[in-house]
Amino acid sequence: MAGHLELVDAPDGGYRVLMVDGEDTLMGLSKCYSSKREAVRAVEALREVAGTGLLRQGSADRYALLESEFMMDRTLAGPAPAQVEVG
Secondary structure (H helix, E strand, O other): OOOEEEEEEOOOOOEEEEEEOOOOOEEEEOOOEOOHHHHHHHHHHHHHHHHHOOOOOOOHHHHHHHHHHHOOOHHHHOOOOOOOOOO
C-alpha cells in the first residue's frame, strides 16, 4: 500500500505536513506553517520537486545545519491523526 501525506494541527500552533509510509511509519515532517492554505501550497511544491527534482548527495555538515534550524518535534511521531479536510 502506498503512503500518504497528512495535514495536522501542530502542538506549537499552525500546521505541519507528515509523510507517512504504507505501514503508518513517519518518513518526513514539514516545518510549521501558519495556515492550511500555506501548508497546501507547500505540498504542491513538494509534489513538483518529488516528481521532477534530482537526487543530490549532501554532507553531514549540511544535515546538521538543517536539523539545527528545523528541530523536529518527536511528539508528532505517534499514531497517525485523523484525516483533515481542506476547504
